[in-house]
Amino acid sequence: MSIEALLVGCCFAISAAVLSWIVSVMFSRAAVLYRSKFTEDAKIKLSDLFLFVEPEKLFIINMAILFAAxxxxxxxxxSWIVALVVSVALAVSPPFIFRVMKRKRQKQFLIDLPDMLQATSTAMKSGSSLNQSMESVVYEMSGPVRQEFDLFMREVRVGVDFDVALxxxxxxxxxxxxxxxxSGIKISREIGGNLADTIERMADTLRKKLEMEGKIDALTSQGRAQGYVMTGLPILLGIVLYQMEPEQMSLLWEVWYGWVVIAIVVVLETLGYVFIQKIVDIDV
Structure with missing residues (x-):
């Protein structure tokens, strides 16, 4: 072996070692940053959802799911590229999952709110004060309404102003x-009047609004289902075609223009789904 070939080999080995060290340092820093951001966000969002789970344990479960996927x-x-794309998509999905969970919790809160207000109004008509009525009603409730109004009553009991707690x-x-x-409770407490009747009217208004929203959701359910079908159909068709012609379909992730086609399909699929949801999303 000549000296020139030996020098070239040494240069390649040193370059590969330096590149590996740089990649390992960047990966370790990215992992530490991801862990810190994940645990910090999870701690805040889980507390908002009244879910008492240790963020570190949740992070371990998340990493296990990523590697398993x-x-x-x-x-x-x-294809390791497809597997990596799926893992990255799962890695960035926790904020969206927390958002969906928060939206479902708020929806359940709204569903239970009219019953809570109606029960509070009934208790006030029997002679109890607003605070006493809320405490007795919240004790009998369950779910997000009980959690939120129980925290509200705790703030009032420790000396927080009623309006500030609201x-x-x-x-x-x-x-x-x-x-x-x-706003109705604040105005009624400030200017006086029959607060029990005010709360009862608000409960009736919310109940009618929820009933109307339920009818609208039932009428637009077919449009939402069409959005799901139109979004999932190309994916299902791609899986079927891959089972039938794996060599031809594998070109989608083996050549650069295949990735361009995938990117265009993803963009068009996303736009179509968003447009359909905008059409069927009717605000009351």
Whole structure:
């Protein structure tokens, strides 16, 4: 072996070692940053959802799911690029999952709110004060309504002003319907009047609004189902074609223009789904 070939080999080995070290350092820093951001966001969002789970344990479960998904997709598809894309998509999905959970919790809160207000109005008509009525009613409720109003009553008991506690409640549940209830209670407490009748009217208004929204959801359910079918049909068709012609379909992730086609399909699929949801999303 000549000296020139030996020098070239040494240069390649040193370059490969330096590149590996740089990649390992960048990967370790990215992992530390991801772990820090994940645990910090999970701690805040889980507390907002009244879910008392340790963020570190949740992070370990998340990493186990990512590695399991990578190996499972790699075994099924046989492409590490597709497996990596799926793992990255799962890695960035927790904020969207927390958002969906928060939206479902707020929806359940709105469903239970009219019953809570009606029961509070009935208790006030029997001679109890607003605080006493809320405490007795909240004790009998369950779900997000009990959690939020129980925290509200705790703030009032430790000396927080009633209006400030209501504002804190609205900060935790920023919904227009709840803002209507809070504004009505504040105005009625300030100018006087029959607060029990005011709360009862608000409960009846919210109940009618929820009934109307339920009818609209039932009428637009077919449009939403069409959106799901139109979005999932190309994916299902691609899987079927891959089973029938694996060599031809594998070109989608083996050549650069195949990735361009996938990117165009993803963009068009996303736009179509968003447009359909905008059409069927009717605000009351």
């Amino acid at each position: 990578f190996f499972l997709v790699f075994l099924i598809v046989g 504002d804190n409640l609205y900060e935790r549940i920023p919904l227009i319907d709840l803002n209507l209830v809070i």
